[in-house]
Amino acid sequence: MxxxxxxxxxxxxxxxxxxxxxxxxxxxxxxxxxxxxxxxxxxxxxxxxxxxxxxxxxxxxxxxxxxxxxxxxxxxxxxxxxxxxxxxxxxxxxxxxxxxxxxxxxxxxxxxxxxxxxxxxxxxxxxxxxxxxxxxxxxxxxxxxxxxxxxxxxxxxxxxxxxxxxxxxxxxxxxxxxxxxxxxxxxxxxxxxxxxxxxxxxxxxxxxxxxxxxESDRLDLNAWLDRRRRGGATRKVAVGLGYQEVAIYYSFTKKIILNVLSFSSPLLQFVVRILPNKPAFDSIHFRIVNILLAVAIYEGYNSKK
Incomplete structure (x- = not known):
């Protein structure tokens, strides 16, 4: 064929x-x-x-x-x-x-x-x-x-x-x-x-x-987070189409925390950049990146665009 x-x-x-x-x-x-x-x-x-x-x-x-x-x-x-x-x-x-x-x-x-x-x-x-x-x-x-x-x-x-x-x-x-x-x-x-x-x-x-x-152009943290942010936006579109099983429910408290973290994300990214590139510091690096990931998804999911 x-x-x-x-x-x-x-x-x-x-x-x-x-x-x-x-x-x-x-x-x-x-x-x-x-x-x-x-x-x-x-x-x-x-x-x-x-x-x-x-x-x-x-x-x-x-x-x-x-x-x-x-x-x-x-x-x-x-x-x-x-x-x-x-x-x-x-x-x-x-x-x-x-x-x-x-x-x-x-x-x-x-x-x-x-x-x-x-x-x-x-x-x-x-x-x-x-x-x-x-x-x-x-x-x-x-x-x-x-x-x-x-x-x-x-x-x-x-x-x-x-x-x-x-x-x-x-x-x-x-x-x-x-x-x-x-x-x-x-x-x-x-x-x-x-x-x-x-x-x-x-x-x-x-x-x-x-x-x-x-995907060599998406191995930079900022580019990677932008992609996760867009994923959050498309997830919200899926929810709007009726796929409630993929909905994310944010409590009032969690929204406040994520909004604060969103405001603080440049500082968190700065901390990631200055951490020594050694496996001993990976656990700290991983935790901060996971926070930035949660913020990116939240920002995309709640975007008005």
Whole structure:
């Protein structure tokens, strides 16, 4: 079956070029098309080696959910593969995906991902990097902490992630696609999964693949907190759509504390920066980052935008 690869991107030109270079190598032996949906007002300039094999579609400032829908609308392949603009894939990942869709019907498939080993080794030299590793932010398995996981074989799961998500175009169209009310990436996957489940779709994770999550531009604490803040905003959107199970209830006292901490966050970030970069200080660093994380989610969740 023809494969349509859909990659939404916004203001990450270097990373998306790295992703596209890997994708072009990975699909050489596959009937495919590669669609990049640019969600930025800035034009995306690709090197000559990519311009003949990649189609760039403009969908400025409409959001990642809209970008994925726009890509799917323009796709001509029977199988859709959504990839984030910071994922590095190989030919084996594509062959695995095609093979699994020959075997499993009416489904969505995620392949496993980890940070590139050299990046994991590098961030392990910093306190914040050790925080990310400790709390499982550097792998799909870590993000699924608390849920069932099988390292040995494909297994059924209860949610999806669009970082690398494949499904047939027919199934995607039946589902109605992503809800475009979501302003940022985050809980659009949660809402999409709930509608897919209601239609009887099954979600699989194939754990033996090892995609590389190349988010090198989001390993800075401020950038990471901004992403968590946007996640809080999309969570509130999901609650507004009726998904009360993801609502966060803040007591009056907790609101006061978080407002004070929000005002104090520049000071907390300063303390994080001046703490010695030694494992002996990691427990203090981790506690402060967790406070900043709670504040970021609170700020996003209570944002008026």
């Amino acid at each position: 023809k494969l349509s690869i859909i990659i939404p991107t916004k203001d990450r030109p270097q990373l998306v070029i790295e992703t596209l270079t890997a994708v072009v190598r990975a699909v050489k032996k596959v009937d495919n098309e590669i669609l990049v949906v640019n969600d930025s007002e800035k034009p995306l300039i690709l090197p000559d080696a990519l311009t003949n094999v990649v189609t760039v579609l403009r969908n400025p400032k409409a959001g990642v959910a809209s970008a994925r829908n726009f890509g799917a609308k323009n796709a001509i392949g029977e199988l859709l593969l959504f990839i984030d603009d910071d994922m590095l894939i190989q030919a084996e990942d594509i062959q695995t995906t095609l093979g699994l869709h020959q075997k499993y019907q009416r489904c969505c498939i995620n392949l496993n991902w980890i940070y590139p080993p050299e990046r994991s080794a590098r961030i392990a030299q910093t306190s914040f990097g050790r925080y990310l590793i400790h709390y499982g932010f550097t792998s799909l398995k870590g993000w699924n902490r608390g849920n069932d996981w099988n390292d040995e074989e494909i297994f059924v799961t209860h949610g999806i992630t669009s970082q690398y998500l494949s499904m047939t175009k027919k199934d995607f169209e039946e589902s109605g696609g992503y809800n475009e009310i979501f302003p940022h990436a985050g809980f659009e996957d949660y809402e999409f999964a709930k509608r897919l489940q209601a239609l009887g779709f099954i979600f699989y994770i194939y754990p033996k693949s090892r995609l590389f999550h190349n």
